[in-house]
Amino acid sequence: MYxxxxxxxxxxxxxxxxxxxxxxxxxxxIVFFRGADGKAVGLEDWCPHRGAPxxxxxxxxxxxxxxxxxxxxxxxxxxxxMPGQRVRGFPTLASYPVVExxxxxxxxxxxxxxxxxxxxxxxxxAEDPAWAFGGGMYHVQCDYRLMIDNLMDLTHEKYVHATxxxxxxxxxxxxxxxxxxxxxxxxxxxSGVKAPPFWQAAMRGNGLDPEQTVDRWQRCRxxxxxxxxxxxxxxxxxxxxxxxxxxxxTSGIVVDLITPETETSIWYFWGLARNFRPDDKALTASxxxxxxxxxxxxxxxxxxxQRNLSAQPQRKLLSLxxxxxxxxxxxxxxxxxxxxxxxxxxx
Numbered sequence: 001m002y003x004x005x006x007x008x009x010x011x012x013x014x015x016x017x018x019x020x021x022x023x024x025x026x027x028x029x030i031v032f033f034r035g036a037d038g039k040a041v042g043l044e045d046w047c048p049h050r051g052a053p054x055x056x057x058x059x060x061x062x063x064x065x066x067x068x069x070x071x072x073x074x075x076x077x078x079x080x081x082m083p084g085q086r087v088r089g090f091p092t093l094a095s096y097p098v099v100e101x102x103x104x105x106x107x108x109x110x111x112x113x114x115x116x117x118x119x120x121x122x123x124x125x126a127e128d129p130a131w132a133f134g135g136g137m138y139h140v141q142c143d144y145r146l147m148i149d150n151l152m153d154l155t156h157e158k159y160v161h162a163t164x165x166x167x168x169x170x171x172x173x174x175x176x177x178x179x180x181x182x183x184x185x186x187x188x189x190x191s192g193v194k195a196p197p198f199w200q201a202a203m204r205g206n207g208l209d210p211e212q213t214v215d216r217w218q219r220c221r222x223x224x225x226x227x228x229x230x231x232x233x234x235x236x237x238x239x240x241x242x243x244x245x246x247x248x249x250t251s252g253i254v255v256d257l258i259t260p261e262t263e264t265s266i267w268y269f270w271g272l273a274r275n276f277r278p279d280d281k282a283l284t285a286s287x288x289x290x291x292x293x294x295x296x297x298x299x300x301x302x303x304x305x306q307r308n309l310s311a312q313p314q315r316k317l318l319s320l321x322x323x324x325x326x327x328x329x330x331x332x333x334x335x336x337x338x339x340x341x342x343x344x345x346x347x
Contacts, residue, residue, distance in 0.1 A: 001263055002026050002144065003225040003336040004110030007120045008259040009269050010098070011105050012137070016040060020064060022055025024261045026109045030096055031055040035075040036062025040105050042096035043077050049090075102126035103133065104257070104269065110340070121227045125253060125273045132278035134288035135255060135271015140299055142306040144226055144260040145330055147268060150298060151228040151256050152186050152220050152325030160301055164294045165198045175218075177324040182332065184222040186325035191215045192237050198290055199234045199250065205283045206250040206276050208236070215241040222329040225336060230254035250276065254291075264306055270295050 004026050011032060015021050020033040022045045031045040031054045045053045047066040057067035063080055064073040072080040077093035097108040097115035102123040108115035125131040140147065150156065154175070158166040167190075175188040192213055195203060200210035214234040219242070221229045233251025235244035242251075252274035259267040272291050277283055309315075319327055 001337065002260045003333065003340060005108070005114050005340055006110065006225045006336075007099070007106045007108055007115075007117075008226070009104045009257045009267070010042065010107040010259070012103070012269075013040075013100060013105055016105065018059075020055045020057060020059055022053055023267070025107055025267075026260050027262060028096070028109045029053070030107065030109075031064065032098070032105065032107075033059045033064050034062070039075075040098045040100050041075045042098040042107050043073065043075075044093040044095075046093065047071055047073075048079060048093065049082070049087075121223045121229070121257075123255070123273075125275070128275075130278060131273050131275045132280075132284050133255070133271050133273045134284040134291075135269065136288065136292055138268045138270065138295065138299060139261075140266050140268050140302060141264060142266060142302040143264055143309070144258050144266045145326075145333065146302055146305060146309075147256075147258050147266060148222060148226060148228060148329050148333075149323070149326035150302060151230065152184065152222055152329055153322050154186075154188065154218050154220065154230075155322050156301075160297050161294055163197060164290070164297070165196050167193065167196045169193050169216075175220075175322065175325065177328065179328055182224060184325055184328045184332065186218075186220040188218045189215070189241060190217070191241070195234050198294065201290060202250045202252075202287065203234065205280075205286065208248070208250060213237040215239070215244075217242045220325060222325065222332075224329075224332050226258040226260065226333075228256040228258070230256070246276070264310060268295075 008025055010023055011021055016032045020031050022031050029045040030042045032042050035041050045055050047054050049071050052068040054064055054066055057065045071082040074080045077095045079087045079090035097112050099106045099117050103126050155170050158170045169190040173188055173190050175186045177186045193216055195214045203210040215237050216234045219231040232254055235241055235249035239248045252272045255271045257269040261267055272287055
């Protein structure tokens with residue numbers, strides 16, 4: 001139900017700085033650690049001796065040592081040694097292509113020969129000192145496609161996020177959806193509106209009067225297989241909206257990197273990238289805290305939705321005009337999965 005020949009965020013660099021990390025990605029149990037050269041490595045989370053999770057062990061001089069009987073594994077998945085035993089003939093563990101980029105550790109759970117770093121989502125802002133980023137990670141008990149649906153149809157903000165980013169115009173102004181080069185884009189422009197509380201605080205942090213009437217925009221971009229980048233912001237009314245000069249607008253990119261864990265659970269890496277006052281760490285922290293509260297409001301709805309769907313899997317979901325972005329994203333995912341399955345059968 002998810003493409004495997006793709007890059008997914010496995011963790012943040014700090015999660016594997018000192019000890020191994022066990023994480024399931026697309027149903028694959030993987031242990032991540034750093035070798036002697038400091039590079040991140042991904043192996044099967046399975047000790048070939050007794051099947052214990054290697055993630056419960058430790059890293060010693062760049063080798064992964066099982067926490068059960070002390071078997072040592074190299075970065076290439078080969079058994080190195082075990083106290084008092086001859087283990088050189090043990091089978092080699094599966095290894096996974098891993099790349100550390102844009103402030104995240106990425107893994108390719110599919111065919112290693114097809115792992116091309118050029119296929120990663122382009123997060124150019126992460127390497128630009130004019131931008132700042134603050135975010136976090138949630139472990140959510142839902143199908144990853146439900147999260148994509150949620151992010152591609154922001155009309156739910158009026159109801160789920162009524163006290164933070166929701167407003168009446170979300171129901172009144174339709175989104176326009178298009179597909180460009182395999183990327184699905186849902187756009188909504190709201191002119192002459194009052195900024196909701198979250199954006200009032202962001203305007204204040206950017207030196208703008210939060211009581212001023214604004215033009216607000218949302219541009220949701222689904223990038224296969226499971227990333228959604230949302231250009232968001234407000235500009236003083238009549239100044240050009242999305243294209244307004246920097247002096248009269250407050251904007252950013254909502255970053256949503258969704259990694260399937262199982263069929264009904266995900267690792268959700270979220271945050272906001274902004275290109276105003278990038279050196280203001282206090283502002284970064286306050287935006288991250290506010291955004292974290294917004295995303296937490298989604299969790300209850302998504303996990304409750306998943307429980308309903310799991311209890312009654314025979315019932316079909318209905319689609320409306322507002323669901324078009326999510327529907328098109330699902331079609332792309334379905335094509336990718338079908339393509340992989342067809343190739344596997346042929347092989």
